[in-house]
């Protein structure tokens with residue numbers, strides 16, 4: 592099996608479509624999260640992702656913007672999230688205008704995973720440190736589980752509070768990940784490199800190349816062993832560039 596893994600989309604619908612042209616039908620698709628917010632076409636992006644989910648052979652990771660949007664529509668934002676809330680109002684308006692309700696978004700976000708892990712690869716939104724990786728190993732409920740399943744078993748999670756482990760570490764980590772003896776793939780921190788960046792010492796790939804910043808969207812194809820077969824980069828489509 593081969594994996595086709597895409598970086599932070601941030602509602603750049605046309606750019607997302609452009610990079611999907613490189614995905615082959617045999618590839619298992621993974622996206623590293625941050626589907627909405629910042630960009631102009633959140634509803635179109637969600638519609639397309641729902642279509643892809645319906646066809647199967649994909650896993651979608653939770654990003655911080657997705658998770659905090661979930662909290663925002665539930666009316667549950669703390670002060671640290673106010674900086675995001677400004678874009679959330681605009682995002683909600685764009686979603687409404689194009690037929691995506693709050694319930695549709697709750698339904699979508701509940702399906703997202705915090706990590707996708709095999710014997711050879713680990714995909715997360717922000718990359719994991721060895722400390723967090725140890726906790727993940729002790730909590731099988733987190734691995735390859737959707738948010739709704741994790742919430743149902745949240746009391747079983749040991750080693751950290753729910754908030755600290757799942758939300759601070761897995762979706763907001765800005766530390767360089769550690770080498771965990773398998774290939775890590777993550778997004779979250781945009782790099783202006785016009786290509787995914789591989790860090791050999793930590794065996795880690797950052798594939799967020801700032802689509803919403805007008806830079807571009809990246810993807811990689813890897814095999815089951817975690818060998819990188821190809822990397823892809825498309826410039827942000829001009830229709831996705833926010834000039835306001």
Ligand SMILES: [Mn+2]
Nearest residue numbers: 599625654779
């Ligand atoms: Mn992001």
